[in-house]
Amino acid sequence: MKPKLIPVEQNQTACKDCSIRRLALFNGVAEEELSWTQNYRSCQYQMPARREIYRETENSEFMFTIYHGWLAIYKALENGKRQILKIALPGDIIGYQANLTGPMSYSAVSLTDAVLCAFPRAEMPELFRNNPTIAKRLAELNSRDMNLCHNRLTTLGQHSAIEKVAHCCAELFFRIKIIHEELENDQIEFPLSQEDIGDITGLTKIHVNRVVRKLREMNLMSISDRVLTVLDADKLCDLGYFDPRTVHTHILY
Amino acid sequence: MKPKLIPVEQNQTACKDCSIRRLALFNGVAEEELSWTQNYRSCQYQMPARREIYRETENSEFMFTIYHGWLAIYKALENGKRQILKIALPGDIIGYQANLTGPMSYSAVSLTDAVLCAFPRAEMPELFRNNPTIAKRLAELNSRDMNLCHNRLTTLGQHSAIEKVAHCCAELFFRIKIIHEELENDQIEFPLSQEDIGDITGLTKIHVNRVVRKLREMNLMSISDRVLTVLDADKLCDLGYFDPRTVHTHILY
DNA sequence: CGAGGGATTGAGATTCATCAATCTATGTGG
């Protein structure tokens, strides 16, 4: 069962005009090369919220760069539970793995309406061969993902429920701030349900609810109407053992 | 405080004679090229057990390929706890990250006597540029590591204590079997203490002890005298939600 | 107006951590 891919009807964004290019795979590519790198991009696709994009073990023709919206990559369990491995945000790549012809190692779903830029997986080796800048950029993005995964692993293994939720929210808050560059805003759109937070942190939605209340009572953050308000970013990071420096998508040489 | 690196005195293994090359970075490199790829290798180093190799946030001149022995990469917490991120075994790479000049994102320690092949991190870009086979091989190894990390994340987030320990032991059992190619042996050398298992699975050593006893009583596996005996591999994998196919270090095209 | 998805709260059960003690094997110094 393949997801239906609906191309963006009009005004597909050209790579050279892309507002989030600094975050994405083509960061660092020279302006004059962007027209031919764009040839590797098949299409921009529009996705409604809660649309399945990949299912684990199935094959897919495409990998995607997120242009707009929130996605979750996750592993589903036999008992109906799931573990969210990562929230993918604009600039992030989903569906890349070294074995480009093999089945997907995780499932993916859109959490909001989203726009994805599709790349045929089969043509990636050629793209990387022809443009070392892009290959290097991919390595950067993978390396940051590995780091996020290591930090989440540490959180799940060693921290309490409230620390896990604090870490999760702090990470997303700072990742969104980097994307939107709104320096002084303490609020972000936050499409995750409490159950989603539970699937990230390994907690039940009931316990997430109690912990979120506690965080509100501690005046660290609050969530309402799909908006996350961070009241004390420093204390929230401390509680969640979260270091904002770990989420940058650029390597500082 | 740099770790003292002790070169292997005599009989350094040449890359062309390396018995684990099929597992490691130079898998796939043509025989006639191995003499110059070896030029990138500084030295083989001998490590005693429980020697610190990296400390998080510090810089390091080298990345390493494990030639012999078991290592742990981990994050240490302020409160003295630690989360082991991965057990590194022969063929595995430690210390690679896209930002080759930056500080290490994790600590590393040898769990047994070990022999490591050192590569100057600064020269890696040149090596990868000159030999796309090696760059591709690195992507393969990173991709498998990402998979292992995702699977462990799922285990930590969603499974019970006994399932976590079963997963951990099954993973190591099958990884060692691939390395040693002893097809019919149900025992492996297993240098982890019960406390180490706790640092991998996020459990206390006391609870690990009770769970290991339970696994013995269920006739799935037993540990004694630093040997792991797997009595029923299928059931152990089922219990731990572990798929042996996920640990291969080669991509099957 | 009813239906449904999320959020919220309460009560009780379970899992796992903590604290404390014992046991074994191994190694060390005298």
Place this chain on the structure above:
DNA sequence: CCACATAGATTGATGAATCTCAATCCCTCG
């Protein structure tokens, strides 16, 4: 060779953190 120290494994008792089950509430949507 013995006395002692140490690390890891083992067991028991207790308590805290978190899950499970159940109910209610609040929105929004049709």
